[in-house]
Amino acid sequence: MxxxxxxxxxxxxxxxxxxxxxxxxxxxxxxxxxxxxxxxxxxxxxxNETARTLYKRKSKMIGLLLPDISNPFFTVVARGVEDEAMAKGYHIILGNGDSNDEKELAYLNTFNVHNCSGIIASQLSSKETFDSFKSYNMPFVLLDRVYEDHEFVETNHLKGGQLQAEVIIKGKAKSVLILEQNLNYKSFRERFNGAKSVLDHAKVNYISANELELSDDELINMIKEYSIDSIICSNDVGAFKVMSILYNYNYNVPNDIQVVGYDDIPLSITYSPSLTTIHQPAYLIGKKACQQLIKQLEGKKREHHQVLDVTLVERQSTRRD
CATH class of the missing domain: 1.10.260.40 (lambda repressor-like DNA-binding domains)
Structure with missing residues:
Protein backbone atom coordinates (compact mmCIF):
# COMPACT_ATOMS: atom_id res chain seq x y z
CA MET A 1 0.00 0.00 0.00
CA ASN A 48 -7.75 5.98 6.85
CA GLU A 49 -11.31 7.22 6.80
CA THR A 50 -11.74 6.80 10.56
CA ALA A 51 -10.21 10.20 11.16
CA ARG A 52 -12.74 11.83 8.82
CA THR A 53 -15.77 10.24 10.43
CA LEU A 54 -14.92 10.84 14.06
CA TYR A 55 -17.04 13.45 15.82
CA LYS A 56 -15.25 16.78 15.99
CA ARG A 57 -15.14 16.87 19.76
CA LYS A 58 -12.42 17.19 22.34
CA SER A 59 -11.03 13.84 23.46
CA LYS A 60 -9.11 13.07 26.62
CA MET A 61 -6.22 11.55 24.67
CA ILE A 62 -2.73 13.03 24.33
CA GLY A 63 -0.19 11.81 21.77
CA LEU A 64 3.37 11.45 23.10
CA LEU A 65 6.07 11.05 20.43
CA LEU A 66 9.61 10.37 21.64
CA PRO A 67 12.78 9.66 19.62
CA ASP A 68 14.03 6.54 21.44
CA ILE A 69 12.12 4.89 24.29
CA SER A 70 14.91 2.32 24.68
CA ASN A 71 16.94 5.18 26.21
CA PRO A 72 16.04 5.17 29.94
CA PHE A 73 16.04 8.98 29.96
CA PHE A 74 12.99 9.05 27.69
CA THR A 75 11.36 6.22 29.65
CA VAL A 76 11.44 8.43 32.75
CA VAL A 77 10.21 11.43 30.72
CA ALA A 78 7.27 9.32 29.50
CA ARG A 79 6.43 8.34 33.08
CA GLY A 80 6.33 12.00 34.09
CA VAL A 81 3.93 12.77 31.22
CA GLU A 82 1.73 9.77 31.96
CA ASP A 83 1.43 10.36 35.70
CA GLU A 84 0.47 14.00 35.22
CA ALA A 85 -1.96 13.20 32.40
CA MET A 86 -3.81 10.55 34.39
CA ALA A 87 -3.98 12.82 37.41
CA LYS A 88 -5.81 15.34 35.21
CA GLY A 89 -8.12 12.76 33.60
CA TYR A 90 -6.21 12.32 30.33
CA HIS A 91 -4.68 9.23 28.72
CA ILE A 92 -1.53 8.80 26.64
CA ILE A 93 -0.86 7.21 23.26
CA LEU A 94 2.90 6.61 23.09
CA GLY A 95 4.90 6.57 19.86
CA ASN A 96 8.58 5.71 19.37
CA GLY A 97 9.77 7.73 16.36
CA ASP A 98 13.34 6.35 16.19
CA SER A 99 14.33 9.66 14.50
CA ASN A 100 12.79 8.17 11.35
CA ASP A 101 10.45 10.42 9.39
CA GLU A 102 8.31 7.52 8.09
CA LYS A 103 7.65 6.26 11.62
CA GLU A 104 7.05 9.78 12.90
CA LEU A 105 4.48 10.46 10.16
CA ALA A 106 2.76 7.15 10.89
CA TYR A 107 2.44 8.02 14.58
CA LEU A 108 1.22 11.54 13.83
CA ASN A 109 -1.48 10.02 11.64
CA THR A 110 -2.35 7.60 14.46
CA PHE A 111 -2.72 10.50 16.91
CA ASN A 112 -4.99 12.23 14.42
CA VAL A 113 -7.06 9.08 13.79
CA HIS A 114 -7.61 8.68 17.53
CA ASN A 115 -8.75 12.30 17.78
CA CYS A 116 -6.02 13.29 20.24
CA SER A 117 -6.59 16.69 21.78
CA GLY A 118 -2.91 17.59 21.65
CA ILE A 119 0.62 16.27 21.19
CA ILE A 120 3.82 16.28 23.24
CA ALA A 121 6.88 15.56 21.10
CA SER A 122 10.62 15.81 20.94
CA GLN A 123 12.07 17.59 17.90
CA LEU A 124 11.11 15.70 14.74
CA SER A 125 13.72 14.37 12.34
CA SER A 126 13.04 16.68 9.38
CA LYS A 127 11.42 20.01 8.53
CA GLU A 128 9.00 18.19 6.23
CA THR A 129 7.82 16.00 9.09
CA PHE A 130 7.46 18.99 11.38
CA ASP A 131 5.44 20.86 8.73
CA SER A 132 3.15 17.85 8.45
CA PHE A 133 2.91 17.76 12.24
CA LYS A 134 1.80 21.41 12.32
CA SER A 135 -0.74 20.83 9.53
CA TYR A 136 -2.92 18.78 11.89
CA ASN A 137 -3.60 22.02 13.78
CA MET A 138 -3.45 20.30 17.16
CA PRO A 139 -2.06 22.08 20.22
CA PHE A 140 1.44 20.83 21.02
CA VAL A 141 4.40 21.21 23.36
CA LEU A 142 7.96 20.21 22.49
CA LEU A 143 10.36 18.75 25.05
CA ASP A 144 14.12 18.23 25.37
CA ARG A 145 14.97 18.64 21.65
CA VAL A 146 13.08 21.79 20.76
CA TYR A 147 12.59 24.60 18.26
CA GLU A 148 13.00 28.02 19.87
CA ASP A 149 9.91 29.64 18.34
CA HIS A 150 7.37 27.09 19.65
CA GLU A 151 6.07 26.09 23.07
CA PHE A 152 8.61 23.93 24.86
CA VAL A 153 10.09 22.50 28.04
CA GLU A 154 13.84 21.87 28.08
CA THR A 155 16.85 22.06 30.36
CA ASN A 156 19.85 24.40 30.32
CA HIS A 157 21.99 22.42 27.86
CA LEU A 158 24.61 25.15 27.52
CA LYS A 159 25.26 24.98 31.26
CA GLY A 160 25.29 21.19 31.08
CA GLY A 161 28.07 21.19 28.49
CA GLN A 162 30.03 23.71 30.54
CA LEU A 163 29.76 21.51 33.64
CA GLN A 164 30.99 18.48 31.67
CA ALA A 165 34.12 20.37 30.63
CA GLU A 166 34.71 21.82 34.10
CA VAL A 167 34.68 18.43 35.82
CA ILE A 168 37.29 16.90 33.48
CA ILE A 169 39.47 19.99 33.79
CA LYS A 170 39.27 19.47 37.54
CA GLY A 171 40.59 15.96 36.82
CA LYS A 172 43.67 17.38 35.07
CA ALA A 173 42.48 16.87 31.48
CA LYS A 174 45.16 17.57 28.86
CA SER A 175 43.70 16.07 25.68
CA VAL A 176 39.93 15.73 25.32
CA LEU A 177 37.62 13.91 22.93
CA ILE A 178 34.12 15.37 22.64
CA LEU A 179 31.65 12.80 21.31
CA GLU A 180 28.69 14.65 19.84
CA GLN A 181 25.48 13.64 18.12
CA ASN A 182 23.35 15.50 15.55
CA LEU A 183 24.27 19.17 16.03
CA ASN A 184 21.14 20.23 14.15
CA TYR A 185 19.36 19.50 17.42
CA LYS A 186 19.52 22.53 19.69
CA SER A 187 20.15 20.40 22.79
CA PHE A 188 23.22 18.62 21.41
CA ARG A 189 24.54 21.82 19.79
CA GLU A 190 24.34 23.82 23.03
CA ARG A 191 26.04 21.07 25.06
CA PHE A 192 28.81 20.92 22.48
CA ASN A 193 29.26 24.69 22.42
CA GLY A 194 29.19 24.89 26.21
CA ALA A 195 31.95 22.30 26.57
CA LYS A 196 34.08 23.90 23.83
CA SER A 197 33.84 27.38 25.36
CA VAL A 198 35.15 26.14 28.73
CA LEU A 199 37.95 24.07 27.16
CA ASP A 200 38.98 27.02 24.96
CA HIS A 201 39.10 29.34 27.97
CA ALA A 202 41.23 26.85 29.89
CA LYS A 203 43.46 26.30 26.82
CA VAL A 204 42.88 22.53 26.91
CA ASN A 205 43.33 20.66 23.62
CA TYR A 206 40.31 18.82 22.25
CA ILE A 207 38.98 17.09 19.16
CA SER A 208 35.44 15.98 18.34
CA ALA A 209 33.74 13.09 16.55
CA ASN A 210 30.21 11.92 15.83
CA GLU A 211 29.41 9.35 18.49
CA LEU A 212 26.93 7.46 16.29
CA GLU A 213 29.37 7.00 13.39
CA LEU A 214 32.45 5.94 15.37
CA SER A 215 33.45 2.26 15.44
CA ASP A 216 35.28 0.67 18.37
CA ASP A 217 38.55 0.51 16.44
CA GLU A 218 38.22 4.12 15.27
CA LEU A 219 37.68 5.26 18.85
CA ILE A 220 40.78 3.43 20.08
CA ASN A 221 42.91 4.69 17.18
CA MET A 222 41.79 8.25 17.94
CA ILE A 223 42.68 7.82 21.60
CA LYS A 224 46.17 6.60 20.67
CA GLU A 225 46.81 9.20 17.96
CA TYR A 226 45.80 12.20 20.09
CA SER A 227 46.80 10.82 23.53
CA ILE A 228 43.23 11.27 24.76
CA ASP A 229 42.92 11.27 28.56
CA SER A 230 39.30 12.49 28.89
CA ILE A 231 36.07 11.81 26.96
CA ILE A 232 32.89 13.93 27.05
CA CYS A 233 29.85 11.92 25.90
CA SER A 234 26.56 13.22 24.58
CA ASN A 235 24.50 11.02 26.92
CA ASP A 236 24.85 8.26 29.50
CA VAL A 237 24.04 5.41 27.11
CA GLY A 238 26.94 6.50 24.93
CA ALA A 239 29.18 6.84 28.00
CA PHE A 240 28.47 3.24 29.06
CA LYS A 241 29.40 2.05 25.57
CA VAL A 242 32.65 4.03 25.69
CA MET A 243 33.59 2.63 29.12
CA SER A 244 32.89 -0.91 27.90
CA ILE A 245 35.20 -0.40 24.91
CA LEU A 246 37.91 1.07 27.14
CA TYR A 247 37.65 -1.92 29.49
CA ASN A 248 38.00 -4.34 26.56
CA TYR A 249 41.19 -2.56 25.48
CA ASN A 250 42.64 -2.55 29.02
CA TYR A 251 42.25 1.16 29.73
CA ASN A 252 41.51 2.07 33.33
CA VAL A 253 38.67 4.54 34.02
CA PRO A 254 39.37 7.13 35.37
CA ASN A 255 43.15 6.78 35.85
CA ASP A 256 44.00 6.38 32.15
CA ILE A 257 40.92 8.04 30.68
CA GLN A 258 38.11 9.83 32.50
CA VAL A 259 34.57 9.74 31.13
CA VAL A 260 31.61 12.04 31.73
CA GLY A 261 28.05 11.38 30.59
CA TYR A 262 24.82 13.34 30.34
CA ASP A 263 21.29 12.62 31.70
CA ASP A 264 21.92 10.78 35.01
CA ILE A 265 19.78 7.78 34.13
CA PRO A 266 19.23 5.27 36.99
CA LEU A 267 22.02 2.93 35.80
CA SER A 268 24.61 5.69 36.26
CA ILE A 269 24.99 5.05 39.98
CA THR A 270 25.06 1.23 39.76
CA TYR A 271 27.46 0.90 36.82
CA SER A 272 31.06 0.12 37.76
CA PRO A 273 32.79 2.51 37.83
CA SER A 274 29.80 4.71 38.61
CA LEU A 275 29.34 7.49 36.07
CA THR A 276 30.02 11.18 36.54
CA THR A 277 27.22 12.86 34.63
CA ILE A 278 24.89 15.83 34.25
CA HIS A 279 21.57 15.37 36.00
CA GLN A 280 18.55 16.29 33.90
CA PRO A 281 15.24 16.15 35.80
CA ALA A 282 13.67 13.76 33.28
CA TYR A 283 10.48 13.08 35.25
CA LEU A 284 9.95 16.81 35.84
CA ILE A 285 10.48 17.56 32.13
CA GLY A 286 7.66 15.17 31.27
CA LYS A 287 5.40 16.41 34.04
CA LYS A 288 5.82 20.09 33.17
CA ALA A 289 5.34 19.46 29.44
CA CYS A 290 2.06 17.71 30.20
CA GLN A 291 0.93 20.49 32.55
CA GLN A 292 1.74 23.07 29.87
CA LEU A 293 -0.21 21.20 27.17
CA ILE A 294 -3.28 20.66 29.37
CA LYS A 295 -3.33 24.35 30.31
CA GLN A 296 -3.15 25.14 26.59
CA LEU A 297 -6.06 22.75 25.89
CA GLU A 298 -8.13 24.25 28.69
CA GLY A 299 -7.37 27.87 27.79
CA LYS A 300 -5.50 28.60 31.02
CA LYS A 301 -2.56 30.94 31.55
CA ARG A 302 0.78 29.17 31.20
CA GLU A 303 4.50 29.60 30.60
CA HIS A 304 5.23 29.14 26.90
CA HIS A 305 8.97 28.47 27.30
CA GLN A 306 10.32 26.61 30.34
CA VAL A 307 14.04 26.03 30.88
CA LEU A 308 14.88 23.79 33.85
CA ASP A 309 18.20 23.67 35.67
CA VAL A 310 20.83 20.91 35.44
CA THR A 311 23.42 19.83 38.00
CA LEU A 312 26.71 17.96 38.01
CA VAL A 313 26.84 14.58 39.76
CA GLU A 314 30.44 13.52 40.45
CA ARG A 315 31.08 9.79 40.72
CA GLN A 316 33.94 7.35 40.02
CA SER A 317 34.49 7.82 36.26
CA THR A 318 36.34 11.15 36.65
CA ARG A 319 39.51 11.98 38.55
CA ARG A 320 39.55 14.04 41.73
CA ASP A 321 42.17 16.44 43.11
Whole structure:
Protein backbone atom coordinates (compact mmCIF):
# COMPACT_ATOMS: atom_id res chain seq x y z
CA MET A 1 0.00 0.00 0.00
CA UNK A 2 1.28 3.45 -0.89
CA UNK A 3 2.25 5.87 1.88
CA UNK A 4 1.42 9.55 2.24
CA UNK A 5 5.08 10.33 1.53
CA UNK A 6 4.92 8.44 -1.79
CA UNK A 7 1.76 10.36 -2.72
CA UNK A 8 3.58 13.63 -1.99
CA UNK A 9 6.58 12.64 -4.11
CA UNK A 10 4.36 11.52 -7.00
CA UNK A 11 2.37 14.77 -6.92
CA UNK A 12 5.51 16.88 -6.53
CA UNK A 13 4.33 18.51 -3.30
CA UNK A 14 5.19 18.31 0.39
CA UNK A 15 3.77 15.79 2.83
CA UNK A 16 2.27 18.71 4.74
CA UNK A 17 0.33 19.79 1.62
CA UNK A 18 -1.04 16.27 1.10
CA UNK A 19 -2.00 16.17 4.76
CA UNK A 20 -3.87 19.48 4.45
CA UNK A 21 -5.69 18.23 1.37
CA UNK A 22 -6.71 14.96 3.02
CA UNK A 23 -7.78 16.52 6.29
CA UNK A 24 -9.30 19.72 4.85
CA UNK A 25 -7.18 21.55 7.42
CA UNK A 26 -5.94 24.44 5.28
CA UNK A 27 -5.99 26.07 1.86
CA UNK A 28 -4.81 23.99 -1.10
CA UNK A 29 -4.88 25.41 -4.64
CA UNK A 30 -7.18 23.61 -7.10
CA UNK A 31 -4.25 22.78 -9.38
CA UNK A 32 -2.38 21.23 -6.45
CA UNK A 33 -5.50 19.40 -5.25
CA UNK A 34 -5.91 17.89 -8.74
CA UNK A 35 -2.29 16.63 -8.67
CA UNK A 36 -2.84 15.07 -5.26
CA UNK A 37 -6.12 13.45 -6.35
CA UNK A 38 -4.41 11.97 -9.42
CA UNK A 39 -1.52 10.65 -7.29
CA UNK A 40 -3.99 9.05 -4.88
CA UNK A 41 -5.82 7.41 -7.78
CA UNK A 42 -2.70 6.26 -9.65
CA UNK A 43 -1.04 4.87 -6.51
CA UNK A 44 -4.28 3.40 -5.14
CA UNK A 45 -3.67 5.23 -1.86
CA UNK A 46 -6.32 4.61 0.79
CA UNK A 47 -6.25 7.17 3.61
CA ASN A 48 -7.75 5.98 6.85
CA GLU A 49 -11.31 7.22 6.80
CA THR A 50 -11.74 6.80 10.56
CA ALA A 51 -10.21 10.20 11.16
CA ARG A 52 -12.74 11.83 8.82
CA THR A 53 -15.77 10.24 10.43
CA LEU A 54 -14.92 10.84 14.06
CA TYR A 55 -17.04 13.45 15.82
CA LYS A 56 -15.25 16.78 15.99
CA ARG A 57 -15.14 16.87 19.76
CA LYS A 58 -12.42 17.19 22.34
CA SER A 59 -11.03 13.84 23.46
CA LYS A 60 -9.11 13.07 26.62
CA MET A 61 -6.22 11.55 24.67
CA ILE A 62 -2.73 13.03 24.33
CA GLY A 63 -0.19 11.81 21.77
CA LEU A 64 3.37 11.45 23.10
CA LEU A 65 6.07 11.05 20.43
CA LEU A 66 9.61 10.37 21.64
CA PRO A 67 12.78 9.66 19.62
CA ASP A 68 14.03 6.54 21.44
CA ILE A 69 12.12 4.89 24.29
CA SER A 70 14.91 2.32 24.68
CA ASN A 71 16.94 5.18 26.21
CA PRO A 72 16.04 5.17 29.94
CA PHE A 73 16.04 8.98 29.96
CA PHE A 74 12.99 9.05 27.69
CA THR A 75 11.36 6.22 29.65
CA VAL A 76 11.44 8.43 32.75
CA VAL A 77 10.21 11.43 30.72
CA ALA A 78 7.27 9.32 29.50
CA ARG A 79 6.43 8.34 33.08
CA GLY A 80 6.33 12.00 34.09
CA VAL A 81 3.93 12.77 31.22
CA GLU A 82 1.73 9.77 31.96
CA ASP A 83 1.43 10.36 35.70
CA GLU A 84 0.47 14.00 35.22
CA ALA A 85 -1.96 13.20 32.40
CA MET A 86 -3.81 10.55 34.39
CA ALA A 87 -3.98 12.82 37.41
CA LYS A 88 -5.81 15.34 35.21
CA GLY A 89 -8.12 12.76 33.60
CA TYR A 90 -6.21 12.32 30.33
CA HIS A 91 -4.68 9.23 28.72
CA ILE A 92 -1.53 8.80 26.64
CA ILE A 93 -0.86 7.21 23.26
CA LEU A 94 2.90 6.61 23.09
CA GLY A 95 4.90 6.57 19.86
CA ASN A 96 8.58 5.71 19.37
CA GLY A 97 9.77 7.73 16.36
CA ASP A 98 13.34 6.35 16.19
CA SER A 99 14.33 9.66 14.50
CA ASN A 100 12.79 8.17 11.35
CA ASP A 101 10.45 10.42 9.39
CA GLU A 102 8.31 7.52 8.09
CA LYS A 103 7.65 6.26 11.62
CA GLU A 104 7.05 9.78 12.90
CA LEU A 105 4.48 10.46 10.16
CA ALA A 106 2.76 7.15 10.89
CA TYR A 107 2.44 8.02 14.58
CA LEU A 108 1.22 11.54 13.83
CA ASN A 109 -1.48 10.02 11.64
CA THR A 110 -2.35 7.60 14.46
CA PHE A 111 -2.72 10.50 16.91
CA ASN A 112 -4.99 12.23 14.42
CA VAL A 113 -7.06 9.08 13.79
CA HIS A 114 -7.61 8.68 17.53
CA ASN A 115 -8.75 12.30 17.78
CA CYS A 116 -6.02 13.29 20.24
CA SER A 117 -6.59 16.69 21.78
CA GLY A 118 -2.91 17.59 21.65
CA ILE A 119 0.62 16.27 21.19
CA ILE A 120 3.82 16.28 23.24
CA ALA A 121 6.88 15.56 21.10
CA SER A 122 10.62 15.81 20.94
CA GLN A 123 12.07 17.59 17.90
CA LEU A 124 11.11 15.70 14.74
CA SER A 125 13.72 14.37 12.34
CA SER A 126 13.04 16.68 9.38
CA LYS A 127 11.42 20.01 8.53
CA GLU A 128 9.00 18.19 6.23
CA THR A 129 7.82 16.00 9.09
CA PHE A 130 7.46 18.99 11.38
CA ASP A 131 5.44 20.86 8.73
CA SER A 132 3.15 17.85 8.45
CA PHE A 133 2.91 17.76 12.24
CA LYS A 134 1.80 21.41 12.32
CA SER A 135 -0.74 20.83 9.53
CA TYR A 136 -2.92 18.78 11.89
CA ASN A 137 -3.60 22.02 13.78
CA MET A 138 -3.45 20.30 17.16
CA PRO A 139 -2.06 22.08 20.22
CA PHE A 140 1.44 20.83 21.02
CA VAL A 141 4.40 21.21 23.36
CA LEU A 142 7.96 20.21 22.49
CA LEU A 143 10.36 18.75 25.05
CA ASP A 144 14.12 18.23 25.37
CA ARG A 145 14.97 18.64 21.65
CA VAL A 146 13.08 21.79 20.76
CA TYR A 147 12.59 24.60 18.26
CA GLU A 148 13.00 28.02 19.87
CA ASP A 149 9.91 29.64 18.34
CA HIS A 150 7.37 27.09 19.65
CA GLU A 151 6.07 26.09 23.07
CA PHE A 152 8.61 23.93 24.86
CA VAL A 153 10.09 22.50 28.04
CA GLU A 154 13.84 21.87 28.08
CA THR A 155 16.85 22.06 30.36
CA ASN A 156 19.85 24.40 30.32
CA HIS A 157 21.99 22.42 27.86
CA LEU A 158 24.61 25.15 27.52
CA LYS A 159 25.26 24.98 31.26
CA GLY A 160 25.29 21.19 31.08
CA GLY A 161 28.07 21.19 28.49
CA GLN A 162 30.03 23.71 30.54
CA LEU A 163 29.76 21.51 33.64
CA GLN A 164 30.99 18.48 31.67
CA ALA A 165 34.12 20.37 30.63
CA GLU A 166 34.71 21.82 34.10
CA VAL A 167 34.68 18.43 35.82
CA ILE A 168 37.29 16.90 33.48
CA ILE A 169 39.47 19.99 33.79
CA LYS A 170 39.27 19.47 37.54
CA GLY A 171 40.59 15.96 36.82
CA LYS A 172 43.67 17.38 35.07
CA ALA A 173 42.48 16.87 31.48
CA LYS A 174 45.16 17.57 28.86
CA SER A 175 43.70 16.07 25.68
CA VAL A 176 39.93 15.73 25.32
CA LEU A 177 37.62 13.91 22.93
CA ILE A 178 34.12 15.37 22.64
CA LEU A 179 31.65 12.80 21.31
CA GLU A 180 28.69 14.65 19.84
CA GLN A 181 25.48 13.64 18.12
CA ASN A 182 23.35 15.50 15.55
CA LEU A 183 24.27 19.17 16.03
CA ASN A 184 21.14 20.23 14.15
CA TYR A 185 19.36 19.50 17.42
CA LYS A 186 19.52 22.53 19.69
CA SER A 187 20.15 20.40 22.79
CA PHE A 188 23.22 18.62 21.41
CA ARG A 189 24.54 21.82 19.79
CA GLU A 190 24.34 23.82 23.03
CA ARG A 191 26.04 21.07 25.06
CA PHE A 192 28.81 20.92 22.48
CA ASN A 193 29.26 24.69 22.42
CA GLY A 194 29.19 24.89 26.21
CA ALA A 195 31.95 22.30 26.57
CA LYS A 196 34.08 23.90 23.83
CA SER A 197 33.84 27.38 25.36
CA VAL A 198 35.15 26.14 28.73
CA LEU A 199 37.95 24.07 27.16
CA ASP A 200 38.98 27.02 24.96
CA HIS A 201 39.10 29.34 27.97
CA ALA A 202 41.23 26.85 29.89
CA LYS A 203 43.46 26.30 26.82
CA VAL A 204 42.88 22.53 26.91
CA ASN A 205 43.33 20.66 23.62
CA TYR A 206 40.31 18.82 22.25
CA ILE A 207 38.98 17.09 19.16
CA SER A 208 35.44 15.98 18.34
CA ALA A 209 33.74 13.09 16.55
CA ASN A 210 30.21 11.92 15.83
CA GLU A 211 29.41 9.35 18.49
CA LEU A 212 26.93 7.46 16.29
CA GLU A 213 29.37 7.00 13.39
CA LEU A 214 32.45 5.94 15.37
CA SER A 215 33.45 2.26 15.44
CA ASP A 216 35.28 0.67 18.37
CA ASP A 217 38.55 0.51 16.44
CA GLU A 218 38.22 4.12 15.27
CA LEU A 219 37.68 5.26 18.85
CA ILE A 220 40.78 3.43 20.08
CA ASN A 221 42.91 4.69 17.18
CA MET A 222 41.79 8.25 17.94
CA ILE A 223 42.68 7.82 21.60
CA LYS A 224 46.17 6.60 20.67
CA GLU A 225 46.81 9.20 17.96
CA TYR A 226 45.80 12.20 20.09
CA SER A 227 46.80 10.82 23.53
CA ILE A 228 43.23 11.27 24.76
CA ASP A 229 42.92 11.27 28.56
CA SER A 230 39.30 12.49 28.89
CA ILE A 231 36.07 11.81 26.96
CA ILE A 232 32.89 13.93 27.05
CA CYS A 233 29.85 11.92 25.90
CA SER A 234 26.56 13.22 24.58
CA ASN A 235 24.50 11.02 26.92
CA ASP A 236 24.85 8.26 29.50
CA VAL A 237 24.04 5.41 27.11
CA GLY A 238 26.94 6.50 24.93
CA ALA A 239 29.18 6.84 28.00
CA PHE A 240 28.47 3.24 29.06
CA LYS A 241 29.40 2.05 25.57
CA VAL A 242 32.65 4.03 25.69
CA MET A 243 33.59 2.63 29.12
CA SER A 244 32.89 -0.91 27.90
CA ILE A 245 35.20 -0.40 24.91
CA LEU A 246 37.91 1.07 27.14
CA TYR A 247 37.65 -1.92 29.49
CA ASN A 248 38.00 -4.34 26.56
CA TYR A 249 41.19 -2.56 25.48
CA ASN A 250 42.64 -2.55 29.02
CA TYR A 251 42.25 1.16 29.73
CA ASN A 252 41.51 2.07 33.33
CA VAL A 253 38.67 4.54 34.02
CA PRO A 254 39.37 7.13 35.37
CA ASN A 255 43.15 6.78 35.85
CA ASP A 256 44.00 6.38 32.15
CA ILE A 257 40.92 8.04 30.68
CA GLN A 258 38.11 9.83 32.50
CA VAL A 259 34.57 9.74 31.13
CA VAL A 260 31.61 12.04 31.73
CA GLY A 261 28.05 11.38 30.59
CA TYR A 262 24.82 13.34 30.34
CA ASP A 263 21.29 12.62 31.70
CA ASP A 264 21.92 10.78 35.01
CA ILE A 265 19.78 7.78 34.13
CA PRO A 266 19.23 5.27 36.99
CA LEU A 267 22.02 2.93 35.80
CA SER A 268 24.61 5.69 36.26
CA ILE A 269 24.99 5.05 39.98
CA THR A 270 25.06 1.23 39.76
CA TYR A 271 27.46 0.90 36.82
CA SER A 272 31.06 0.12 37.76
CA PRO A 273 32.79 2.51 37.83
CA SER A 274 29.80 4.71 38.61
CA LEU A 275 29.34 7.49 36.07
CA THR A 276 30.02 11.18 36.54
CA THR A 277 27.22 12.86 34.63
CA ILE A 278 24.89 15.83 34.25
CA HIS A 279 21.57 15.37 36.00
CA GLN A 280 18.55 16.29 33.90
CA PRO A 281 15.24 16.15 35.80
CA ALA A 282 13.67 13.76 33.28
CA TYR A 283 10.48 13.08 35.25
CA LEU A 284 9.95 16.81 35.84
CA ILE A 285 10.48 17.56 32.13
CA GLY A 286 7.66 15.17 31.27
CA LYS A 287 5.40 16.41 34.04
CA LYS A 288 5.82 20.09 33.17
CA ALA A 289 5.34 19.46 29.44
CA CYS A 290 2.06 17.71 30.20
CA GLN A 291 0.93 20.49 32.55
CA GLN A 292 1.74 23.07 29.87
CA LEU A 293 -0.21 21.20 27.17
CA ILE A 294 -3.28 20.66 29.37
CA LYS A 295 -3.33 24.35 30.31
CA GLN A 296 -3.15 25.14 26.59
CA LEU A 297 -6.06 22.75 25.89
CA GLU A 298 -8.13 24.25 28.69
CA GLY A 299 -7.37 27.87 27.79
CA LYS A 300 -5.50 28.60 31.02
CA LYS A 301 -2.56 30.94 31.55
CA ARG A 302 0.78 29.17 31.20
CA GLU A 303 4.50 29.60 30.60
CA HIS A 304 5.23 29.14 26.90
CA HIS A 305 8.97 28.47 27.30
CA GLN A 306 10.32 26.61 30.34
CA VAL A 307 14.04 26.03 30.88
CA LEU A 308 14.88 23.79 33.85
CA ASP A 309 18.20 23.67 35.67
CA VAL A 310 20.83 20.91 35.44
CA THR A 311 23.42 19.83 38.00
CA LEU A 312 26.71 17.96 38.01
CA VAL A 313 26.84 14.58 39.76
CA GLU A 314 30.44 13.52 40.45
CA ARG A 315 31.08 9.79 40.72
CA GLN A 316 33.94 7.35 40.02
CA SER A 317 34.49 7.82 36.26
CA THR A 318 36.34 11.15 36.65
CA ARG A 319 39.51 11.98 38.55
CA ARG A 320 39.55 14.04 41.73
CA ASP A 321 42.17 16.44 43.11
Missing amino acids: ATIKQVAQYAGVSVATVSRALNKSGYVKKETQDKIDKAIQDLNYSP
